[in-house]
Amino acid sequence: MDKHKVLQILINLISNAKYALDAGGLPQKILTLRVRREHDMACILVIDNGIGIAAENLTKIFSYGFTTHKNGHGFGLHGGALAAKALDGSLSVQSEGPGKGATFTLKIPSQPADEPSRGTLRLPQHERFQAALIQS
Numbered sequence: 001m002d003k004h005k006v007l008q009i010l011i012n013l014i015s016n017a018k019y020a021l022d023a024g025g026l027p028q029k030i031l032t033l034r035v036r037r038e039h040d041m042a043c044i045l046v047i048d049n050g051i052g053i054a055a056e057n058l059t060k061i062f063s064y065g066f067t068t069h070k071n072g073h074g075f076g077l078h079g080g081a082l083a084a085k086a087l088d089g090s091l092s093v094q095s096e097g098p099g100k101g102a103t104f105t106l107k108i109p110s111q112p113a114d115e116p117s118r119g120t121l122r123l124p125q126h127e128r129f130q131a132a133l134i135q136s
Contacts, residue, residue: 001087001109002087005083005086005087006087006106006108008079008080009080009083009084009091009106010044010046012076012079012080013046013104014031014033015076016076016104017031017046017047017048017050017102017104018031019050020048020050020051020052020102021048021049021050022050023050023051024048024049024050024051024052024099024101026049026050028049029048029049029050030047030049031047031048032045032046032048033045033046033047034047037110038107040110041089041107041108041109042107042108042109042110043105043106043107044105044106044107044108045103045104045105045106046103046104046106047101047102047103047104048101049101050102051098051099052095052096052097052099052100052101052102053095054097054098055097058093058095061077061093062080062081062091062093063078064078084106084107087108088108088109089107089108089109090105090107091104091105091107092104092105092107093105
């Protein structure tokens with residue numbers, strides 16, 4: 001597992017979530033990270049209650065050059081999706097629309113913690129992790 005690629009994807013997702021939270025204008029800004037196992041994949045979810053994503057942008061959001069940020073370049077999510085694919089994983093997004101927040105899900109190969117590492121993310125068999133950052 002290329003830990004640098006995973007870290008690069010997560011930093012970009014968290015940075016985008018912070019931007020969405022700041023732009024959302026809600027008094028209570030919530031960023032949640034969840035990690036869980038789905039079969040042979042580790043799923044890392046980055047969830048925010050920020051500005052959300054319009055339905056018409058959900059299909060374009062991973063395209064090269066697409067951005068909704070005032071000073072954005074449209075490289076981050078595109079690069080993240082390519083990096084996830086290079087790791088034999090995927091990057092996806094869900095949003096109920098503007099003002100409803102967003103959930104980005106990074107799926108990458110995993111294995112039980114008691115097996116030797118062969119380039120995959122090690123995640124305990126039945127363990128779930130959740131962290132929440134609440135900013136008011």
